[in-house]
Amino acid sequence: MKDTLDRATVIEAKGLDLAFQTADGPVQALKDVTLTVGRGEFVSFIGPSGCGKTTFLRAIAALETPTGGMLSVNGMTPDEARRARAYGYVFQAAGLYPWRTIAGNVKLPLEIMGFPRAEQDRRVAQVLELVDLAGFGKKFPWQLSGGMQQRASIARALAFDADILLMDEPFGALDEIVRDRLNEELLKLWARTGKTIGFVTHSIPEAVYLSTKIVVMSPRPGRITDVIDSPLPQERPLDIRDSREFIEVAHRVREGLRAGHSYEV
Amino acid sequence: MRLVVPILTVVAAIVALWYAGSVWMNSQWTLDQAARNKQTLSFTQIVRDTMDQKRPVLPAPHQVAEGLWQGVFGQAVTSKRSLVYHAWITLSATLLGFAIGAGLGVLLAVGIVHNRAMDMSVMPWAIASQTIPILAIAPMIIVVMASIGVTGLFPKAVISAYLSFFPVVVGMVKGFRSPDAMQLDLLRTYSASRAQTFWKLRFPASMPYFFTSLKIAAAAALVGAIVGELPTGAVAGLGARLLSGSYYGQTVMIWSALFMAAIVAAAMVGVIGALQAVTLKRMGMRQ
Structure with a gap:
């Protein structure tokens, strides 16, 4: 207490x-x-x-x-x-957009919030590193396992810090x-x-x-x-x-x- | 390759049924002729005659194939007897009407998804518009537009658009609404605007629905253009071929035009299917 x-x-x-x-x-x-x-x-x-x-x-x-x-x-x-x-919010399902790569998905909130482009790329690389998905940025969601998809969705929630x-x-x-x-x-x-x-x-x-x-x-x-x-x-x-x-x-x-x-x- | 045998089997069965139908339906005329000449015919003679009548009730497949071949390759494409010429007349109206219909359909769907008043008011009218027989409304459109000096391609395109906007509206409303509550909540947590929600989520999510409804719309647009050619006195176009074929009892001509229309529709659907495959592949969506 x-x-x-x-x-x-x-x-x-x-x-x-x-x-x-x-x-x-x-x-x-x-x-x-x-x-x-x-x-x-x-x-x-x-x-x-x-x-x-x-x-x-x-x-x-x-x-x-x-x-x-x-x-x-x-x-x-x-x-x-x-x-x-x-806050960043993580839902029960990863809910990644199938038409975006993993990096593109993590970038989504940054695009909506209007971060500068270079800053977007820097942050995406940083949070993907944080959830141990560095090197998977160019993959599409269906190419990843369920656990990896959920990690990507956590990275997405962390992206705007x-x-x-x-x-x-x-x-x-x-x-x-x-x-x-x-x-x-x-x-x-x-x-x-x-x-x-x-x-x-x-x-x-x-x-x-x-x-x-x-x-x-x-x-x-x-x-x-x-x-x-x-x-x-x-x-x-x-x-x-x-x-x-x-x-x-x-x-x-x-x-x-x-x-x-x-x-x- | 394993599919070739079943596909060919089905085609062969259809052709065989068609031949049987030709013999059965055309034999009446053969028998009447024979009775008038007080002849009796053997079965082989009857069959042979039904394959080669000038005005058969149901032309045999090889007659239609020959009519189609003559129409497409037998003359200059600028000739009024060329099926390519008539198909192009119809196709140009179809494409214009299809473009108008698809554009209108998408715009209406955007409005319906974003505006509750439009949701309540537009959809019933869109449905009502499709319950009116197109054969009833097509002549009115042609006549009304002719009275204000608009003739030729455009009135037919209007009828095409009238038929083709509907599947696009229905499909795109469904497509724009396909993102589930969780995906919409996610965007709310980013405080995304309605425009952002549309361009980042609803629009890309609607793509599979878009191409599917375009395929239906393309076929409907072609039907619209053909129907639009019927009340104009039948000068040119596949509709005109159908009409003059029925005036003069030229069943081979009718069937050739019908097959030409089917080929044109299949080509349009094929092109849309190819665009769909390329687009979805580039978007990374697994088929």
Whole structure:
């Protein structure tokens, strides 16, 4: 807790409500969500489907509009933060344009934001290096594996050097071996860039392995049931998952999920 | 190469059915002639006669092939008896109408995708326009345009455009809307403008739809031009050949013109297909 107070606040939500209007009446996607995320934190949102974790991430990105409460990003409204290029967003699917090369895809946000041409090329080379895809710039998406495509989409989100990286189940569609490798690489990338990362997942090991802070959510209405500050050290080799601390944190996450009656079938 | 045998088998079956149809449909005339001359004919004699009538009900394939050959290679291409001459008359109107129709179709689709009012108002009219039989509206277009002094190529092109804009509108609306919600959200996270969203995402994403709807539009444009030639008194063009063929009972002439039209349509679709292959390959899209 103390650690969080020391850091500058990047994302702050107070009593946040968000309801969708549907044909069957309003659906409460988020209810009374209060959370503070400090600079450089790696925050995971975990919970079953319908718990509002993705909705919360989308609200931070100004892709959804809250119906109540307060939400600020870098001290601004989410809308202003988006225009100030505060965050890069990584979706579940890589969503690369099939008609653009990998370099062309990474360049897309830079073109839209109007970076000078030479600067575009420099940044593309730099972020492709960062995600270990140097030399693949001229390939087309279909020539790459699913894991490489998702790395390219992370490079695309990093290209304009936003402070915040929002990731919505980015590795959900990948197999476990690839996912483990990408988790490891993501941690390295996070350590090197010092970005604040918001990460939605439904995998307990993934959440515990990656995060400095784990936010456990439960559905109907979507709300936070537990916030766990991870006791794990910054340096995390893959076999840390067999350590006692790891298992304890994982256990607490599971308890939190159960307390939210989240696994009722 | 493994495909050659099945393809040839199908062609052979069609030709065989056609010959059988010719014998069956033309035999009535042969039998009537024989009855009038108080003759009795053997089966072989009947078959031989049905293959070689001057005005058969259904010309045999070799008669049509000969008519087509004579029409294309048997005369100077400037001759009024040349099928190349008539095909060019029709094709020029088709191409102009196709260009107008495709351009109009794309513009309407852009409007429909970007403007809710257009979405609600244009599409019903576009659909309604295609429910009117073209045979009913073509003479009116010709007559109205002739009354203001516009004759020749352009009125036919208008009818071509009338038929060909519709598949392009439908296809391009679908194409411009083909990017999914996630791809549109991605551009929103970049605060992209509507113009940027169009040029960076919607337009390139619509390319496969574009070429597919152009193929349909090209065939429709040709039909439009031919129909446009029918009410003008039939001077030149494939439509004119069809019309004069039916005036004088020249079925071979009709069938030759029909095949010429089919060849022209196939050529246009083929050219569009080649453009599609080259464009999508250059865009890096795997076929």
